[in-house]
Amino acid sequence: MTAAPPTIAPAGGALATDDLSAYYGTLEAVGNVSIAFRRKSVTALIGPSGCGKTTLLRCLNRLHELTFDACVSGRVLLEDCDIYEWGMDPMAIRRRIGMVFQRPNPFPTLSILDNAVACGGRRLNRRAKIEVAERALRAAALWDEVKDKLTRSPLQLSGGQQQRLCIARAVAAEPEVLLMDEPTASLDPIATAVIEELMARLAERFTIVAVTHNMQQAARVSDVTAFMLADADGTGRLIEVDDTAKLFTKPSDPRTEDYITGRFG
Amino acid sequence: MSPIDRGFAAVVYGGSVLFALLIVGLFVELVLGSWPSLKAFGPSFIWHSAWDPVANKFGALPMIYGTVVTSLIAIVLAAFVGIMAAVFLADFAPRWIATPLSFLIELLAAVPSVVYGLWGLFVLAPLVRTAIGPALQHVLGWTPLFSGPIYGVGLLTGGIILALMIVPTVTAISREVIAAIPRDLREASMALGSTHWETATRVVLPAARIGIFGACVLGLGRALGETIAVTMVIGNRPEISASLFAPSYTLASVIANEFTEATTSLYISALIELGLILFLVSIVVNALARLMIWRVRGSRA
Structure with missing residues (x-):
């Protein structure tokens, strides 16, 4: 990263998978997923x-391959x-595709300020x-x-604040895509509401893919x-993709309907 | 509580009290044994540098110096190698390398120290005399640390042997501490586009620094008290000289070497006082190290 990052939001953000499968050793954890976000x-x-x-989410920024014995096929x-x-540089890819994790994970030894600029801000x-x-x-x-309190430790912040700091850390790199892995799973309802509101605003600038177990x-x-x-x-197979309003009201696959009406899972 | 439980509690309670009593007893015995010397020399024992049993003059400074310098050489070398090895084992090596390699490193700790001593005397000392020493002197000979004649046995050789002996401790504990750093944190760093190296040096090592420091201090504690291997390669001369090539003495090795020939009661009690100093220093250093490692483990649990 050079000194002054671009000030306008990048135009990109088109992300898609093509016949993507992900493996842990011989176990196929995700099979033949094709989806355009x-x-x-x-x-x-x-x-x-x-x-x-x-696992699918972690394939999108090449994080999956860091797990022992893990590999990916497809595109x-x-x-x-x-x-x-x-020949693609995974570091460069990961700077274009930011990620927010399930548990807030600010760097404990850096200040709030240094956390926010952790990507390339050192110079x-x-x-x-x-x-x-x-x-x-x-x-x-x-x-x-x-x-x-920019020079304080991030560990003094509440869980919700820490998670927003992690979002800031990802956003500071000016990515095109933001991946979120159950970003509110460890937060209370109020902090969750703040993050959800934030997601809607961030979607004006980024393509967001969010895993959630909460329908x-x-x-x-x-x-x-x-x-x-x-x-x-x-x-794991992709069963159905649709506009949220449609998927929750008129799912086209009976398995989707079973799931969203709480018949299993 | 039932009578059986009460009896059981008494037994385990007694067992643990025994350890505390053992330490206190050891301390008391050391103080009693060194009483003549304590009375004769007072605190000046620590900073007098004459060690002349014939003239009944005893000062601990040369041994304290030898102990501190060899331990410092050891900890500098062992910390560097050990931390690098720990990072490799915890974060870089694939499992099929990491598992046998960690096992091997921990086996190194099981090698009896007299074997290290033999190896040091017959392999390392000649190597220092003919290769390592001259090479260091060629580059750094202008500093007093690396000047003077190279005997082969001396502070540097003692330090290197000690480094070899404590590197397993430093590596094993550092690896454990590094492995306890949450995976999340590494992934957060990787997801920002950092390299493995940046992740290790800017995120993982800083987060593990207290535990790694504890591992080094624990290694230092071992180095301070190690006796036989050092005795075999240090040269056994109670002198203070600036050169690392010069022969020296450590607290532990002087006790091991001279106890059998100590004839006067003052001589014996002076040796016991050396033991008392070593005991106190070791206890403090080890307690510090344990505290630091506990703090790290506690906060992650």
Whole structure:
């Protein structure tokens, strides 16, 4: 990263998978998923535990391959460019596709400021750092709460604030896509509401893919919902993708209907 | 509580009290044994550098110096190698390498120290005399640390042997501490587009620093008290000289070496007082290390 990051939101953000399968050793955890995520919208991945939704998400920024014995087949297209193509730099890919995790995980030894600019901010001088951090923290709706304690430890913040700091950290890299793995799973209802509101705003700038085990949340925050289900071999399959309003009211697959009406999972 | 439970509680309670009594007893015995020397020299025992049993003059400074310098050499070398190895084992090595390699490293700790001593005397000391020493002197000979004649046995050789002996401790505990750093944190760093190296040095090591420091201090504790291997390669001369190539003495090795020939009661009690100093220093260093490691493990549990 160079000194001054671009100020306008990047135009990209077209993300799609093509016949994507993910493996842990010989176990096929995600099988033949082809899905095109809608640009600058929130896509929710829903499904029962163990259906491969988190694994699918982790394939989208090449994080899956860091797990021992894990591998991927098929393609993931970011702006028509296969991120798994031989010679692609996974570090560069991951800077274009940010990620927020299930549990808030700010870097405990860095200050709030340094957390916000953790991606490439090390070489900036203090003023530039604060500038970048302010932009990111405002985008994550956290600036007003932390602007007077930027040098403090992030561990002093509440869980919800920590999670928004993690969002700021991802946003500061000016990615095109934001992946969120159950971003509110460890938060209380009020903090959850703040994050959900934030997701809607962030979708104006980023293509968001969010895993959630909470169907109400999917219904509240997403434009598109994808339903996944593990088959008899434990392989996660994509069952149905549709506009959220349609999927929750008139699902076309009976398994989707069973799931959203609470008949299993 | 039933009578059986009460009896059982008494037994386990007694067992644990025994350990505390053992430490206190040891301390009392050391103080009693060194009483003549304590009375004769007072606190000046610690900073007098003459060690002349014939003239009945005893000062601990050369041994304290030798102990501190060899331990410092050991901990510097062992910390560098051990931390690197721990990062490799915990974060980089695939499991089929990491598991046997950790096992092997922990086996190193089981090698009897007299074997290290033999190896040090017959392999390392000649190597220091003919290769390592001259090479260091060629580059750094202008500093007092690496000047003077190279005997082969001396502070540097003692330090290297100690480093070899404590590197398993440093590696094993650092690896454990690094492995306890949540996976989330590494992934957060990787997901921001950091390299493995950046993740290890800027996220994992800083987060593990207290535990790693504890591992090093624990290694230091071992180095301070290690006796036989050092005795075999240190040169056994109670002198203070700036050069790391010069022969020296440590607290532990002087006790091991001279106890059988100590004839006067003052001589014996001076040796016991050396033991008392070593005991106190070791206890403090080890307690510090344990506290630090506990703090890290506790906060992750």
